[in-house]
Amino acid sequence: MSHHRLFQKMVYLSLVVLLLSGCAVPLLARTIQSEEQIKQDPVKIVYQSIGIFHTELTPQTGSPRQGILQTEIKGTIEVYPEYQEALRDLEKYEYIIVIYHMHLSKGWHTPVRPPSSSHTFGLFATRSPNRPNSIGFSVIKLKKVEGNILHVRGIDAFNRTPVLDIKPLLPSIDCPGGKINLDVEKEIGLKQKK
Amino acid sequence: MSHHRLFQKMVYLSLVVLLLSGCAVPLLARTIQSEEQIKQDPVKIVYQSIGIFHTELTPQTGSPRQGILQTEIKGTIEVYPEYQEALRDLEKYEYIIVIYHMHLSKGWHTPVRPPSSSHTFGLFATRSPNRPNSIGFSVIKLKKVEGNILHVRGIDAFNRTPVLDIKPLLPSIDCPGGKINLDVEKEIGLKQKK
Numbered sequence: 001m002s003h004h005r006l007f008q009k010m011v012y013l014s015l016v017v018l019l020l021s022g023c024a025v026p027l028l029a030r031t032i033q034s035e036e037q038i039k040q041d042p043v044k045i046v047y048q049s050i051g052i053f054h055t056e057l058t059p060q061t062g063s064p065r066q067g068i069l070q071t072e073i074k075g076t077i078e079v080y081p082e083y084q085e086a087l088r089d090l091e092k093y094e095y096i097i098v099i100y101h102m103h104l105s106k107g108w109h110t111p112v113r114p115p116s117s118s119h120t121f122g123l124f125a126t127r128s129p130n131r132p133n134s135i136g137f138s139v140i141k142l143k144k145v146e147g148n149i150l151h152v153r154g155i156d157a158f159n160r161t162p163v164l165d166i167k168p169l170l171p172s173i174d175c176p177g178g179k180i181n182l183d184v185e186k187e188i189g190l191k192q193k194k
Numbered sequence: 195m196s197h198h199r200l201f202q203k204m205v206y207l208s209l210v211v212l213l214l215s216g217c218a219v220p221l222l223a224r225t226i227q228s229e230e231q232i233k234q235d236p237v238k239i240v241y242q243s244i245g246i247f248h249t250e251l252t253p254q255t256g257s258p259r260q261g262i263l264q265t266e267i268k269g270t271i272e273v274y275p276e277y278q279e280a281l282r283d284l285e286k287y288e289y290i291i292v293i294y295h296m297h298l299s300k301g302w303h304t305p306v307r308p309p310s311s312s313h314t315f316g317l318f319a320t321r322s323p324n325r326p327n328s329i330g331f332s333v334i335k336l337k338k339v340e341g342n343i344l345h346v347r348g349i350d351a352f353n354r355t356p357v358l359d360i361k362p363l364l365p366s367i368d369c370p371g372g373k374i375n376l377d378v379e380k381e382i383g384l385k386q387k388k
Contacts, residue, residue, distance in 0.1 A: 003200065010204040042243040042274060043356050045295045047327040049236040079318075080236060083326060086304040088316025092378040095370055099293070099329055101239045110280040122282025124360045132277060133241040135293055135359045137331070139368050154370075162237050165329045166318045172379055174333050175369035176289055176348075184286040185366055 049101065049162035051079035051148075057158050059104060064156050077150040077163055084148040087166075091145045095169040096152075098138050101162045105134035116189025126188060136161070139169055243295065243356035245273040245342075251352050253298060258350050271344040271357055278342040281360075285339045289363040290346075292332050295356045299328035310383030320382065330355070333363055 055075035057063050064073060077098065079087060090096065108130045111120035123131065136157060144151040150166075249269035251257050258267060271292065273281060284290065302324045305314035317325065335347040344360075 006200045006204070010200075010207060013204060013208055041246060043295075043297075045241045045243065045356065045358070047239045047241070047329070049239065050326050052235060083318070086302075086317035086326075087319075088305060089319035090316060092319065092381070097331060099331065101237075103237075108280075111282060122284060123280035124277070125281075125283035125286065125362055127361055127364070131359060132244050132280075133358045135241070135329075137291060137293065137359075137361060139370060141370070162239065164239070164327045165325060165331075167321055167331060168319055168378070168382075170321070170379055170384060171369065171371070172384055175365065176333060176335070177365070184362070185364055187286070188362075190364060190366055 047101075047164050049080075049164060050083050050166075051077050051163040053077055053100065053155070053157045053159065053161040053163060055155050055157060055159045055161075057155065059158065063158060072153075073155050074151070074153055075155045077152060077166070079148045079150065079163070079166070081148055087145055087148065087150070090142065090150070090166070090168070093142060093168040095139050096142045096150075097165075097167040097169050097174075098136075098140050098152075098157075098163060099165040099167070100136040100138075100157055101164055102129045102134040102136045102157075103160075103162055104158060105129040105131070108132050114188040117187065119187075121188060135164070241295075241358055243274075243358060244277050244360075245271050245357040247271055247294065247349070247351045247353065247355040247357060249349050249351060249353045249355075251349065253352065257352060266347075267349050268345070268347055269349045271346060271360070273342045273344065273357070273360070275342055281339055281342065281344070284344070284360070284362070285336065287336060287362040289333050290336045290344075291359075291361040291363050291368075292330075292334050292346075292351075292357060293359040293361070294330040294332075294351055295358055296323045296328040296330045296351075297354075297356055298352060299323040299325070302326050308382045311381065312383075313381075315382060329358070 053075060054077075055073070057073070057075075108123060108128075110123035112123055112126050112128045112130070113120045114126050114128070129136065138156055140155060141153040142150060143153055247269060248271070249267070251267070251269075302317060302322075304317035306317055306320050306322045306324070307314045308320050308322070323330065330351060332350055334349060336344060337347055338345040
């Protein structure tokens with residue numbers, strides 16, 4: 001066997017190894033993707049933030065428990081430019097629902113003792129930020145929309161909290177009942193509206 | 195050069211190629227992971243469903259627009275067993291907030307014309323399911339909790355909708371204002387409460 005043919009064999013073998021390793025990359029990528037796509041229980045769901053809160057609240061300042069009742073707390077929601085057109089007509093609403101990712105929450109446990117409450121509650125019976133999915137929900141007063149910037153009041157989200165969705169508050173479907181729940185609201189330590 | 199040494203060289207070269215290609219896999223995995231971890235604008239957020247809706251609503255039956263006003267629509271939320279303990283005390287509330295993933299929604303566009311409305315609105319000024327993040331929000335009447343099963347009324351989610359979070363409805367912070375927004379509710383075609 002000449003050196004030339006041995007060199008050829010070497011090149012072929014290297015090519016085969018390269019091809020095989022090349023297959024590993026797309027195969028791995030497909031595995032990771034399908035893990036998210038298979039509709040099994042439980043399912044993984046991937047969202048992408050549509051904007052970001054700009055507020056003066058940080059872990060150092062703390063976050064007010066009842067943002068909506070503290071209307072002096074001002075801030076903005078910066079909606080990314082690709083969604084600006086979808087903000088049309090939002091100003092017709094006095095209050096909006098903001099759904100956001102409580103990015104500083106870590107882990108969850110149950111039960112929890114809400115602030116100002118004398119006893120513990122199961123986690124889902126509270127609004128604790130430390131939940132299996134750290135999804136924040138707030139009803140916020142909308143003061144003004146300027147381009148892609150929402151000027152809001154009564155915030156309880158930390159600065160740079162990623163925003164996932166904005167919806168109008170529709171009292172006729174979102175606020176059934178009226179004076180419901182008031183006893184348990186006292187139990188979990190909420191101050192009552194006057 | 196003997197055949198033996200050429201063969202050795204061939205083996206070494208193949209080993210080098212194998213090692214290099216072996217590095218590609220963890221490197222790729224790290225790239226995919228860090229894409230979700232880097233706190234940039236916008237950020238990707240991964241959730242895992244905590245339960246699932248069991249209802250009689252399908253794309254064929256359609257979904258009522260104002261589930262809460264149609265209390266004859268019954269169903270259950272199956273919360274996965276690992277979260278059952280976190281449901282303690284939930285029964286103290288008459289209404290709960292359910293946040294879910296509208297798994298049958300596809301894409302989004304703006305503006306949209308809400309059903310029964312004569313004109314279009316920017317997407318975020320509506321409750322259309324076709325949103326950048328297909329996050330559903332409903333206030334639902336809680337009838338009973340049996341183990342990890344919530345019996346609910348006034349549902350507008352399709353069967354097998356993945357549930358992301360359950361929170362108590364707290365009217366003192368979630369329902370500010372009172373008879374606010376009623377004009378725009380008429381505009382978007384909502385029937386008013388009597």
